[in-house]
Amino acid sequence: MAEQNKQPLIDLVSAKGIAEMDAWLAKYPKKGKRSAVMGGLMMAQLENNNHLTPELMDAVADYIGIPHMAAYEVATFYSMYNLEPVGKYVINVCTNISCSLRGSDEVLAHLKDRLGIEPGETTDDKQFTIKSVECLGACAGAPMFEVDRVYHENLDKEKINSIIDRLASPAN
Ligand code: FES
Known part of the structure; x- marks a missing residue:
């Protein structure tokens, strides 16, 4: 994914969302922090009318400190993530x-x-x-x-x- 023009997660989700992201990160030891990606992606999805965008996935990955591809792999593997707009x-x-x-x-x-x-x-x-x-x-x-x-x-x-x-x- 392109690394340019990216917005940080803090600009894309609410303060409550950032707090939830931090809570997910706090659940895992430093070397296992990539495990927070599932909770982080779900938080971002729920804050965005129930779907993820490349920008959101990149921002979650950056916040955790993992490669963008790691977030994409999770988001495309599990059916609970929606990669395009969906109904209510x-x-x-x-x-x-x-x-x-x-x-x-x-x-x-x-x-x-x-x-x-x-x-x-x-x-x-x-x-x-x-x-x-x-x-x-x-x-x-x-x-x-x-x-x-x-x-x-x-x-x-x-x-x-x-x-x-x-x-x-x-x-x-
Ligand atoms: S096959 Fe397991 S829930 Fe449908």
Whole structure:
């Protein structure tokens, strides 16, 4: 990544975000400080309408003192990081083996019908994004998806509709 015109993290996130970054750094010994990158990237993402930009990833890496590539490797490996703008709610549908055997295709098909978008897309009203992701560690509850850090398991059409209705309600 280009090293020019970069802005420091302190100019890109709030004071609360910097405090959170410092708290992540304090959790690890000096030689393990690169482990703070996951928490730092999540903080930066949440401060930026739920998505990361190259500028933010560079700034997090610089703040920690690691190569930019180390932040990119983490951000591109884990599905919880969004590398482009997403909707208010990101529906992470697990399509790994247990969920696949128990109907994740039907879950995705129903979401596509209901929301009118494909995985990787966002609804026109910017409310929902669908993502197809790897195992989220809730295989016993397959098929499942995660939205807003809440796991929804043993999904069927009725459950999916009720979750979407609730999230789409003006009260949310
Ligand atoms: S395979 Fe879906 S949660 Fe593990």
